[in-house]
Amino acid sequence: MLRSCAARLHAVGALRGLRGCARPWARSSGPAPEFFHEDHSLPKPSWSKDMRLLFDQFMKKCEDGSWIHLPSYNYTLFQRSQDISAFIHAYLPTASKLINEEKLLQAKIFTRNFEDGLGFEYVMFYNDVEKRVVCVFEGGPYLQGMPGCLHGGAIATMIDATVGTSAMIAEGIVMTANLNINFKRPVPLCSVVLINSQLDKIEGRKLFISCNVQSVDEKTLYTEATSLFIKLDPEKQV
Ligand SMILES: CCCCCCCCCCCC(=O)SCCNC(=O)CCNC(=O)[C@H](O)C(C)(C)COP(=O)(O)OP(=O)(O)OC[C@H]1O[C@@H](n2cnc3c(N)ncnc32)[C@H](O)[C@@H]1OP(=O)(O)O
Known part of the structure; x- marks a missing residue:
């Protein structure tokens, strides 16, 4: 079980551009640029007390292996342009006709490119037995929608x-x-919130995942969501 969990986390690592992962669509090899090395899900001076407290609590739960801390980077997918191109041609051939590959070199994960403390601050943890991902999230002042509220x-x-x-x-x-x-x-x-997600079922290529957003004291239920994800099939012209 640990082995299969590690394999799947390895896949997530590959999606996030970690070094040394198997990437069947990749045509090049070599060391990744330095920017991949900064894990943005570790404590920063800009984190609030609540954020830090919850991080510490979850890291404690990681000690027996029941939970795993998921690292997070600010650049997406692949560190080399030909990798990006190969991925898009393999999995998204229809979209590939409209994508400007020059611009792709500037692509970044938008949740990870605000100044510290102003946008999305978050860290995720994974429990393989329960099939849960929990995100500790604090939305900063640049994410305002209605006055005083998160967009x-x-x-x-x-x-x-x-x-x-x-x-x-x-x-x-x-x-x-x-x-x-x-x-x-x-x-x-x-404010800091907990985003709790639960993998409910997998049917063929379809994954059904439910989610809620709660206050840290779990007294306020802010949001509920359901989602459907589709595993991409490179044989299909999406
Ligand atoms: C990187 C690290 C960062 C860190 C990680 C961060 C994670 C961020 C995640 C962000 C992810 C995104 O936002 S993704 C961006 C937003 N999403 C998109 O742009 C997707 C656009 N849609 C598509 O490209 C396509 O529709 C797909 C790929 C989703 C599905 O196309 P397909 O592969 O051709 O599949 P298709 O045959 O149509 O459907 C397969 C089965 O699913 C069903 N199905 C399909 N769509 C739906 C639907 N909306 N509602 C109900 N059912 C549906 C079909 O009926 C069928 O059921 P049956 O007949 O088999 O029973």
Whole structure:
């Protein structure tokens, strides 16, 4: 079991551009640039007390191996342009006709490219037995929607990232087909929330993952969501 869990986390690593992972579509090899080495899910001076407290609590749970801390980087997928190109041609051939490959060299994960403390601050943990990914998330002042509240799109983004991580761990290369969100209470800007996701079932290429967003004391249920992810089939012309 640990072996298969490690294999799937390895797949997530590959998706995030970690070094040394098997990438069947990759045509080149060699060391990754330095920017891949910074794990953005580790404590920073800009983190709030609540964020740090929850990080420490989850890291404690990681000690017996039941939970795993998931690293996170600010550049996406692959470190070399030919890798990106090979991936897109293999998995997204229709989209590839419209993609400007020069611009791809500048691509970054948008949740990881705000100044520290101003945008998305988050860290995820994974429990293989329970098939859960939990994200500790604090939305900074640049994510305001209604005055004093987190923008719904920012919440949707982090839900997508959390359930997407769960889907990638389970099945590798997936895309969101459906994300259904009920916003039940406004999330206060700059507060820490817990995004709890649960892999409910897998049917063929379809992965069903549910999710909720709660306050740290678990007294307020802010948001509930369900999602459908589809494992990409390189034989299909998506
Ligand atoms: C990187 C590290 C960062 C860190 C990790 C961060 C993670 C972030 C995750 C972000 C992920 C995204 O936002 S992805 C971006 C947003 N999503 C997209 O752009 C996807 C756009 N849609 C598509 O490309 C396509 O529709 C796909 C790939 C989803 C599915 O196309 P397909 O492969 O041709 O599959 P298809 O045959 O149509 O469907 C397969 C089965 O699923 C069903 N199905 C398909 N879509 C739906 C649907 N919306 N609702 C219900 N059912 C559906 C079909 O009926 C069928 O069921 P049956 O007949 O078999 O029963």
